[in-house]
Structures are given as C-alpha cells and as structure tokens.
Amino acid sequence: SFDGAKHIWMNGQMMPWEKANVHVMAHALHYGSSVFEGIRMYATPDGPKVFRLKDHMRRLYDSAKIYRMPIPQSIEELSSACKQVCVINELTDGAYIRPIAFRGYGEIGLAPKAEHPVDVAIGAWKWGAYLGADGLEKGVDVCVSSWQRVAPNTIPALAKSGGNYLSSQLISTEAKRLGFAEGIALSTDGTVSEGAGENLFVIRDGVLLTPPSAASILTGITRDSIIKIATDLGMTVREQSIPREALYLADEMFFTGTAAEITPIRSVDRIQIGAGKRGPLTAQLQEAFFGLFSGATKDTYGWLEGLDEE
Ligand code: PMP
Numbered sequence: 001s002f003d004g005a006k007h008i009w010m011n012g013q014m015m016p017w018e019k020a021n022v023h024v025m026a027h028a029l030h031y032g033s034s035v036f037e038g039i040r041m042y043a044t045p046d047g048p049k050v051f052r053l054k055d056h057m058r059r060l061y062d063s064a065k066i067y068r069m070p071i072p073q074s075i076e077e078l079s080s081a082c083k084q085v086c087v088i089n090e091l092t093d094g095a096y097i098r099p100i101a102f103r104g105y106g107e108i109g110l111a112p113k114a115e116h117p118v119d120v121a122i123g124a125w126k127w128g129a130y131l132g133a134d135g136l137e138k139g140v141d142v143c144v145s146s147w148q149r150v151a152p153n154t155i156p157a158l159a160k161s162g163g164n165y166l167s168s169q170l171i172s173t174e175a176k177r178l179g180f181a182e183g184i185a186l187s188t189d190g191t192v193s194e195g196a197g198e199n200l201f202v203i204r205d206g207v208l209l210t211p212p213s214a215a216s217i218l219t220g221i222t223r224d225s226i227i228k229i230a231t232d233l234g235m236t237v238r239e240q241s242i243p244r245e246a247l248y249l250a251d252e253m254f255f256t257g258t259a260a261e262i263t264p265i266r267s268v269d270r271i272q273i274g275a276g277k278r279g280p281l282t283a284q285l286q287e288a289f290f291g292l293f294s295g296a297t298k299d300t301y302g303w304l305e306g307l308d309e310e
Helices: 027-031 053-066 075-088 133-138 164-177 221-232 244-248 280-294
Strands: 007-010 013-016 034-036 039-044 047-051 095-103 118-125 140-144 182-186 192-195 199-204 207-210 236-239 252-257 261-268 304-306
Touching: 007 075, 013 075, 027 095, 034 053, 039 280, 047 075, 047 280, 053 075, 053 095, 053 221, 075 095, 075 118, 133 261, 164 182, 192 199, 192 244, 199 221, 199 244, 207 221, 221 236, 221 252, 221 261, 221 280, 252 280, 261 280
Parallel strands: 140 182, 140 261, 207 236
Antiparallel strands: 007 013, 007 118, 034 095, 039 047, 039 095, 047 304, 095 118, 182 192, 199 207, 199 252, 252 261
16 A cells, blocks of 8 residues: 555665554554654656645644654755655655654653654655545545534644544544545534545635634645635635535535545535536636646746755
8 A cells, every 4th residue: 555665764864664663652652642744746747846845844843843842853854855755766656755753762651851752754655546536537425524623722733743633533434434435524613624634615606615724624735725726717715614504505615635636525415516526616726736747737836846956
C-alpha cells in the first residue's frame, strides 16, 4: 500500500523504509502527540512540482506551536527533505508526501519535559485518488455522521494532529460500515463542519458556501485554493455556517483535500444532490485545479515548486 516507498527521511538522514521504526513506549503512540501534513507532488510538463509546499510546512509548524512541540529542524531543512524524499524514491509521476513530528521515546508522563525527544520523519509514496478515480468523475455518496466534530476549546481543530484523527476515524468507519464513501460531521452547534479528512463546499443558485474556521474545521489548503480559483473564475464564495438541511437542498456539492483533491458529492443520506452527478461548477473548478498540473491553468499563484528549487 506504500507503492514506490523505498527510502524514508528520519531525524536528519535518509534510511531504508523498513528501518524507520519507533519504540512502542513512544509518547505519541499512547497520547496522540503527533503533528503531520499530507502534501501532493504532481508530474507537470515542466517536471515534478510540489503543490503549496510552503503553506503545508507553515501549517506543520503552526500545529507544533499549538502543542508547544519544538521541531528540531528548521522549516527550510524539512521542506528540502520533502523534495529529497521524492527524488531518492524516483517518484517523478506524482506522490503523496507525509511529514510527521511526534513526541518520541522518553518518559511516559503526560506533560513532557523540554528535553523530551521530538522525532521527525518524512515518507512519500504513490497514492491515487483517495475516494476513487470513479468518485472524482461521477461523485460519491455520503452521509451525515452520528459523530460530531470536537467542540471549540477541547482539541484544537486548526492543528493537524494525530489525536484529531480519532474523530475522523469514527466518522469515516461509520460511513463505510453503512455503505457510504465518506461521512460529513456536524460541529457541536449542529451546523455543518467537514468530512472525515476533507473540507466541504455546497453550491446553490451559483453561490459557493463553505463552513468558516469556527465550525471546528481544519482550514484546508485545497479549500483555500478553491476559494481563490473560484473567485478568479468570477464565482461568488462565502464562508458561512451551513445548517444540515441545506446539504439536502444543494444544487452541487464537493469535498476538497490533498488526498481527496476535488471530489464531487452526488448524494447525502441517500438524498440526491442536483442531477445526482458531478455538477457544472464542480467540473469547472476541477478543470481549473487539475489544469495547474497539466499546464492548462497558469500558476499565477506561485503554488508549484520544483524538486530542485530553493
Ligand atoms: N479536514 C481534515 C480533517 C483533513 O484531514 C484534511 C486533510 N488534510 C482536510 C480537511 C483538507 O485539508 P488540505 O486541503 O490541506 O489537505
């Protein structure tokens, strides 16, 4: 399942994939004390390019800051290591890059001392469409989860931390158990939050709505990209809270995420959305987004970074 992964970067050096191990008494394994990123690298006519590497690395350091977890390396060093991992594994036709920083093996107490080791690893492999290639084209069937997102001021939603994904696992395993591709969680105030590992956009009467950061979402980098691309295409985008029932009345709906990219949603709780297939605005946004990698859309944003760039 880790196609193309032979070498991994760990604590400052490259090593064979199977050598990158941690002790079972590592703090993060017990308490969820890790922060991580998911980044895609795409093959383009100008060679392999990492998508929004700077923004992902900034979020990694932001996540660590929230948890007062000192990452031993500089952001420049880790950014360059992300690219080196792609190069050494010869992942030239695209890759998913996964940097992770975590409280490693030391004492097992909850509040780690300043000298508690923070380990850092970066893996990369080939990862296709997260919700299926078919899903990207035809749309997926989703449900509203019986599990809500974490409440504000409990576990910080803006940090992309390992512990947050207990919530995501409940949402996504429930959805799959019930025969859906993915689950959408409501926030504790009952308004729409996000998918287990994706942000959500709802379209009605040509206007794109997406929940604000106050809805306990991870403020996704793909979400931000779509807000900018849609605005540049002349579409109206509003970050506002969305009641559950507005999902059922949408003309179009889609997920955004590094893994899920732009995945159309064709039904929610078995209620058909629009024509029950990818809608026209969703198709236009997908075309503009994937066009960044085929060369059809000009990267006026400075989002693409070559593997040999500084
Ligand atoms: N929400 C959650 C909970 C996620 O795990 C992800 C994936 N990182 C996203 C949203 C989408 O974020 P991004 O577009 O930065 O990948």
